[in-house]
Amino acid sequence: MPKKTQTETVTLTIDGKTVTVPKGTVAVDAAKTVGIDIPVFCYHEKLGPFGCCRMCLVEVEKMPKLATACTQAVGQDMVIKTDSPKAVKGRQGVLEFTLLNHPLDCPVCDKGGECPLQDNTFEHGPDLTRTEFTRYNRDKAVPLSPVVTIDRERCIACQRCTRYSDIVEQETALVMVNRGFQNRVQTFQDRPYDTRFSGNVVDICPVGALTNTTYRFKSRIWDLDNAETLCAHCGVNCNIVVGVRSNEFMRVQAKSGENSQANDAVDDGWICDKGRFGYGFVESSNRVLKCRNGKGDTLEANDALGQAATQLKKITDEHGPQSVGFIGSPYGTNEELYLYQKLFRQQLGTNNIDFKTYRQTPGLPVEHYDVGDIETSDMVLLIASDPTEEAPVLDLRIKKSVSFFDVKLAVLNDQKTDMDKPAASSLRYNVGSEAEVLSALIEALNDKPVRGLEKTAGIAPKQIKDLAATIQGSGKVCVIYNPAALTGSASDRILELLQTIGGLPDKQCGAIPVAPGTNAVGALDMGAHPNFYPGGLALSDSEKIKTLWGDEAPLQPGLSALEMIQKAASGELKGLVVFRANPVVDFPGGPTVAEALKKLDYLVVHDMLETETTQLANLVLASNGPGYDDGTTTNIGGRVQFRKRSLVREDHPPDWVLISRMIRALDPEAPSYKNSFGVTDEISQKVPGYEAINKNAIKGMGMPRKGSACSEVQGNGAPAAEKSENGALRLRVANYLFAHDKILDASSPLSHHFKSSTVYLNAEDAKALGIETGDEVKVVSGDAEVSAEAEVSDRCNPGAALVPRVSDEQGLMALVGDPDAAVWVQIKK
Amino acid sequence: MFAFSETSEKEIEKQLVKYPPERKKSAILALLRIAQQQNGYVSAEAMEEIGRRLDLSPAYVESVCSFYTMYYTRPVGKYVIMFCINVSCHLLDCDNLLEHTAKKLNIQVGETTADKMFTLLREECLAECSRAPVMRINNDYHVNLTPQKIDQILDSLK
Ligand code: SF4
Ligand code: SF4
Ligand code: FES
Numbered sequence: 006m007p008k009k010t011q012t013e014t015v016t017l018t019i020d021g022k023t024v025t026v027p028k029g030t031v032a033v034d035a036a037k038t039v040g041i042d043i044p045v046f047c048y049h050e051k052l053g054p055f056g057c058c059r060m061c062l063v064e065v066e067k068m069p070k071l072a073t074a075c076t077q078a079v080g081q082d083m084v085i086k087t088d089s090p091k092a093v094k095g096r097q098g099v100l101e102f103t104l105l106n107h108p109l110d111c112p113v114c115d116k117g118g119e120c121p122l123q124d125n126t127f128e129h130g131p132d133l134t135r136t137e138f139t140r141y142n143r144d145k146a147v148p149l150s151p152v153v154t155i156d157r158e159r160c161i162a163c164q165r166c167t168r169y170s171d172i173v174e175q176e177t178a179l180v181m182v183n184r185g186f187q188n189r190v191q192t193f194q195d196r197p198y199d200t201r202f203s204g205n206v207v208d209i210c211p212v213g214a215l216t217n218t219t220y221r222f223k224s225r226i227w228d229l230d231n232a233e234t235l236c237a238h239c240g241v242n243c244n245i246v247v248g249v250r251s252n253e254f255m256r257v258q259a260k261s262g263e264n265s266q267a268n269d270a271v272d273d274g275w276i277c278d279k280g281r282f283g284y285g286f287v288e289s290s291n292r293v294l295k296c297r298n299g300k301g302d303t304l305e306a307n308d309a310l311g312q313a314a315t316q317l318k319k320i321t322d323e324h325g326p327q328s329v330g331f332i333g334s335p336y337g338t339n340e341e342l343y344l345y346q347k348l349f350r351q352q353l354g355t356n357n358i359d360f361k362t363y364r365q366t367p368g369l370p371v372e373h374y375d376v377g378d379i380e381t382s383d384m385v386l387l388i389a390s391d392p393t394e395e396a397p398v399l400d401l402r403i404k405k406s407v408s409f410f411d412v413k414l415a416v417l418n419d420q421k422t423d424m425d426k427p428a429a430s431s432l433r434y435n436v437g438s439e440a441e442v443l444s445a446l447i448e449a450l451n452d453k454p455v456r457g458l459e460k461t462a463g464i465a466p467k468q469i470k471d472l473a474a475t476i477q478g479s480g481k482v483c484v485i486y487n488p489a490a491l492t493g494s495a496s497d498r499i500l501e502l503l504q505t506i507g508g509l510p511d512k513q514c515g516a517i518p519v520a521p522g523t524n525a526v527g528a529l530d531m532g533a534h535p536n537f538y539p540g541g542l543a544l545s546d547s548e549k550i551k552t553l554w555g556d557e558a559p560l561q562p563g564l565s566a567l568e569m570i571q572k573a574a575s576g577e578l579k580g581l582v583v584f585r586a587n588p589v590v591d592f593p594g595g596p597t598v599a600e601a602l603k604k605l606d607y608l609v610v611h612d613m614l615e616t617e618t619t620q621l622a623n624l625v626l627a628s629n630g631p632g633y634d635d636g637t638t639t640n641i642g643g644r645v646q647f648r649k650r651s652l653v654r655e656d657h658p659p660d661w662v663l664i665s666r667m668i669r670a671l672d673p674e675a676p677s678y679k680n681s682f683g684v685t686d687e688i689s690q691k692v693p694g695y696e697a698i699n700k701n702a703i704k705g706m707g708m709p710r711k712g713s714a715c716s717e718v719q720g721n722g723a724p725a726a727e728k729s730e731n732g733a734l735r736l737r738v739a740n741y742l743f744a745h746d747k748i749l750d751a752s753s754p755l756s757h758h759f760k761s762s763t764v765y766l767n768a769e770d771a772k773a774l775g776i777e778t779g780d781e782v783k784v785v786s787g788d789a790e791v792s793a794e795a796e797v798s799d800r801c802n803p804g805a806a807l808v809p810r811v812s813d814e815q816g817l818m819a820l821v822g823d824p825d826a827a828v829w830v831q832i833k834k
Numbered sequence: 835m836f837a838f839s840e841t842s843e844k845e846i847e848k849q850l851v852k853y854p855p856e857r858k859k860s861a862i863l864a865l866l867r868i869a870q871q872q873n874g875y876v877s878a879e880a881m882e883e884i885g886r887r888l889d890l891s892p893a894y895v896e897s898v899c900s901f902y903t904m905y906y907t908r909p910v911g912k913y914v915i916m917f918c919i920n921v922s923c924h925l926l927d928c929d930n931l932l933e934h935t936a937k938k939l940n941i942q943v944g945e946t947t948a949d950k951m952f953t954l955l956r957e958e959c960l961a962e963c964s965r966a967p968v969m970r971i972n973n974d975y976h977v978n979l980t981p982q983k984i985d986q987i988l989d990s991l992k
Contacts, residue, residue, distance in 0.1 A: 171894075178891060178893055183900045193892040194892075194896070
């Protein structure tokens with residue numbers, strides 16, 4: 006594991022070449038710096054030295070025996086020979102042993118063509134076998150899980166996979182059992198290997214033992230066109246390599262040392278299983294392939310977008326600019342969202358632009374930390390965030406930082422999460438009391454006395470004081486939080502907290518907001534907000550806005566997404582564009598949202614998959630979406646990267662073209678762009694913070710945009726906690742990574758992860774209600790009810806009912822009204 | 835369901851104090867032994883329980899348990915016969931002696947007799963080459979084996 010800072014260097018000779026590297030570097034890595042490739046199997050730079058396969062034998066002068074270059078730390082004046090006869094013979098011997106029982110099935114092995122064993126044998130192995138006895142035959146094609154298969158006879162027992170499970174995902178789910186030639190990779194009692202990150206073992210297995218079940222026998226690797234691109238599921242924006250054959254999707258791999266170079270600033274070379282096995286949406290039978298009107302007649306894309314633009318314009322001419330609005334999505338690219346806000350602000354004259362239902366404003370009172378900053382922090386404060394379900398690879402990064410870089414992790418949440426395990430301290434506050442808890446923490450940091458919180462928040466003042474003391478005692482503090490999980494005024498309190506920490510003496514502080522969606526940070530940056538122009542320009546900043554956007558730029562505050570729904574219901578909003586969002590299922594209110602949308606004169610839904618919302622549209626615009634369209638996204642760390650297309654659609658324009666043509670339909674003078682980078686270039690001119698972003702600058706690792714400072718932080722003390730009536734419980738909607746929605750549909754290889762609706766109750770409440778684990782119950786709020794199975798657990802404190810969103814069908818959002826107000830539910834048998 | 839008995843709990847306590855709390859996983863071999871002492875073998879449930887005690891994944895416990903041939907993961911007979919098959923014993927005809935034993939017990943190597951008295955296992959070197967061929971029955975060594983000697987020993991145990 007490379008250490009954080011290493012300044013001391015040593016100089017040595019490898020095959021006659023002089024090499025200078027940091028002290029502690031192992032010989033394999035030192036050799037790499039001068040282009041000498043020492044063959045390895047068990048060694049993997051992200052797993053650290055191990056030394057079990059002996060493939061990397063080299064001769065080191067003054068050492069009596071051959072040494073393993075993957076464990077041999079280089080020393081000053083060391084002389085290493087990788088190509089001496091002794092070293093060559095040694096490696097040949099090792100390979101002969103490695104191949105003893107290895108089947109000769111390269112022609113039918115999925116790894117063939119990208120197999121280190123094949124390559125090393127070709128390069129360093131004996132060309133004949135002396136094996137005269139029967140090989141030890143082992144089981145073939147054994148499922149380790151529905152998505153990972155193991156061919157046991159191909160396994161060379163390098164233990165990369167089992168060490169990965171131990172060191173990286175830290176589950177120790179995959180282990181070696183038995184010993185000698187009988188050892189085998191296995192889970193406990195052969196249960197499925199179904200962690201969040203299981204697929205990475207396929208990438209790192211140096212032979213064809215572990216394979217991606219969905220890719221088995223689908224293609225030979227030399228027939229693939231590989232696109233280095235980004236995952237489009239969550240805000241980490243992991244780097245992936247999508248393999249395509251004849252414009253047909255084949256597989257997803259992590260972009261890593263195995264196929265290219267890992268992007269350590271983003272994902273460290275790992276992806277989660279949703280990123281790897283959840284790409285089927287590109288070929289879903291549920292895709293919107295053609296534009297159509299409300300009657301179902303297919304329309305040419307150009308006709309459809311023309312109709313949309315003129316119709317919206319007509320509405321604003323008749324009813325004023327406030328009568329139309331745009332609900333975007335944190336899944337759009339920067340270019341798409343930028344162009345849409347431009348259309349609505351410049352051509353239609355309204356600020357009715359939004360993409361979310363929680364409260365968040367652009368900008369931070371402290372630095373926006375990049376993901377890599379987690380490793381160099383002294384402390385990570387994780388607030389209301391469940392990375393394992395919401396941004397999985399972030400979970401890996403936090404665990405790595407704790408185990409290898411001694412970062413102290415403090416968790417503040419209303420539910421139990423996987424992050425409690427690596428945490429040095431975790432506090433569980435009552436559902437809905439986050440504003441109060443954050444206020445108390447701010448007071449403690451200001452060395453003010455902390456009020457009693459036990460009753461309302463379930464936390465003792467001493468715990469808050471201890472947490473404050475830890476923060477005060479840490480030099481660099483990284484605050485990670487989920488803005489969408491903060492209710493009421495907590496969205497202001499979190500900023501106040503950041504400001505407070507940032508203001509402490511000798512303190513470096515930064516934050517990483519981890520909201521749902523791929524590009525929530527970019528969406529805010531692109532001005533998908535009713536009160537902010539791109540780059541976090543508040544409407545009050547009229548001078549700057551006019552310079553950038555002209556004198557006509559609308560300055561009247563717009564409607565938030567939820568307000569738009571309300572105004573649709575009241576008839577004040579007439580026209581609405583919904584871009585890659587499904588408010589009917591995802592917005593608070595559920596079915597009432599559908600009723601509101603039906604009242605609109607004109608609803609345009611621009612989406613790539615059919616949803617409950619496309620069903621209501623007067624016009625459906627087909628969107629190609631990730632996989633087919635180019636564009637940039639900004640990840641949770643503020644890093645802008647290019648999401649290249651991996652597949653081509655020639656019969657339908659990309660979204661950035663479609664939207665820019667809508668603009669041009671209303672303003673023929675507006676620019677047209679050669680490619681998506683043309684839009685990126687305009688963004689760099691128009692969006693403060695994005696000045697340095699362009700095609701070349703973001704190549705490879707991407708590049709952080711400059712975060713904006715936030716406008717004034719509102720401080721108004723702690724709110725009064727709302728009280729429960731008639732034994733009602735406060736609802737907490739939690740997230741589940743593998744929810745059965747439009748992206749992961751029934752045909753998904755991940756469908757074995759789908760869960761049924763469950764409500765988690767604390768033992769105290771369950772007892773009072775006479776409910777036991779396994780009971781079928783109804784979670785009721787007003788007229789709405791959701792069926793669920795009860796599970797009695799300590800996942801949250803008493804007084805709350807926690808329900809993870811597990812499917813669209815579950816209809817959970819019907820229970821939620823105004824997301825700012827507490828939602829009280831009754832549990833009925 | 836597996837649960838440690840009171841006697842076992844006392845012994846576990848004694849073992850755990852030997853290690854600093856953050857290194858308690860070092861007690862894994864001891865706990866496996868205690869579980870085996872209690873039930874004759876280490877069941878999957880016992881591995882899970884040991885994992886819970888030591889903050890280890892059950893898979894890790896299984897991995898360690900399976901590495902050592904002297905932890906049994908299935909029920910065994912009252913007497914476990916470990917028959918050395920390594921070089922010295924091999925040269926002195928242990929293969930035939932093993933077959934002889936199996937025939938006498940009317941089981942295959944690796945099996946347990948129907949009356950649950952004997953389990954017959956192959957074992958790598960028992961470190962008693964000077965008196966090969968050797969077998970070990972529970973904690974006792976039997977050396978310089980011949981078919982007759984084996985018959986005598988087994989009969990005496992019935
Ligand atoms: S399955 Fe692959 S990665 Fe795992 S031990 Fe075997 S060869 Fe190594
Ligand atoms: S962590 Fe997020 S971005 Fe990375 S692979 Fe998983 S879903 Fe995709
Ligand atoms: S790579 Fe060095 S021992 Fe395996």
